[in-house]
Amino acid sequence: MSGRLAILGAGGHGRVVADAAAVGGWDQIAFFDDHVASAQGTLAALLDSLNEFDGVIVAIGANRFRRRAALHLATRQAPMVNILHPSAVISPSARLGTGVFAAPLAVAGPNAEIGDGAILNTSSSVDHDARIGHYVHIAPGAHLSGAVFMGTGVWIGVGSSVRETVAIGDWTMVGAGSVVVRNLPARCIAYGNPARYRRDLSEEELEC
Numbered sequence: 001m002s003g004r005l006a007i008l009g010a011g012g013h014g015r016v017v018a019d020a021a022a023v024g025g026w027d028q029i030a031f032f033d034d035h036v037a038s039a040q041g042t043l044a045a046l047l048d049s050l051n052e053f054d055g056v057i058v059a060i061g062a063n064r065f066r067r068r069a070a071l072h073l074a075t076r077q078a079p080m081v082n083i084l085h086p087s088a089v090i091s092p093s094a095r096l097g098t099g100v101f102a103a104p105l106a107v108a109g110p111n112a113e114i115g116d117g118a119i120l121n122t123s124s125s126v127d128h129d130a131r132i133g134h135y136v137h138i139a140p141g142a143h144l145s146g147a148v149f150m151g152t153g154v155w156i157g158v159g160s161s162v163r164e165t166v167a168i169g170d171w172t173m174v175g176a177g178s179v180v181v182r183n184l185p186a187r188c189i190a191y192g193n194p195a196r197y198r199r200d201l202s203e204e205e206l207e208c
């Protein structure tokens, strides 16, 4: 894919997405961010200049903020695209939503379903028949076995693994290095080996 790409989010994750986009052939890349002075402009500026871009992706690591921004852009018919690093291995039978990012060495297996705005971060894997909801983040080095189910906005911490067929409810955060062997409810924090429910997410955490 070549052309002009707008990335909303000029932080560390945005730069990872930009690297993948450049390797993948996008030749002009502009950052937009409300909080980074070096960005070309704010979200408002991006909304005003959408017709200058061939593609737009939201590169905000926090799942709720990424979702909010993507839904806002969708109301303005932004040309949302997926950025898949050329070293990512996506099965031909996997189904990807829009605004998906697959980092270097990420894998999505046969018949996997990856929701809008999901992040498959560096060297993570999502195996066959898994269903990954919208705005999920699979952090670097996390591995999901076959036929797992992740609700909207789930966060799987760096280096974690999830046993086959396990289901995790919306917005739940699984801590770094966890081993998930049982289903987890929505809107909670869980971690450890085996991963256990620790507490519910606070209203404040659910807002960020």
Ligand SMILES: CC(=O)SCCNC(=O)CCNC(=O)[C@H](O)C(C)(C)COP(=O)(O)OP(=O)(O)OC[C@H]1O[C@@H](n2cnc3c(N)ncnc32)[C@H](O)[C@@H]1OP(=O)(O)O
Pocket: 121, 139, 140, 156, 157, 158, 173, 174, 175, 176, 177, 178, 189, 190, 191, 192
């Ligand atoms: C490219 C990128 O960088 S992507 C980013 C990748 N980063 C991640 O995946 C990080 C995921 N986040 C975590 O693991 C966090 O520790 C969370 C969300 C699980 C918990 O965060 P908090 O609620 O703030 O917990 P906090 O740091 O206060 O720790 C509370 C206790 O839990 C323990 N704890 C926290 N996380 C873990 C974990 N993953 N495994 C085991 N114990 C943990 C702490 O040691 C502490 O124990 P103590 O009370 O005995 O001292």
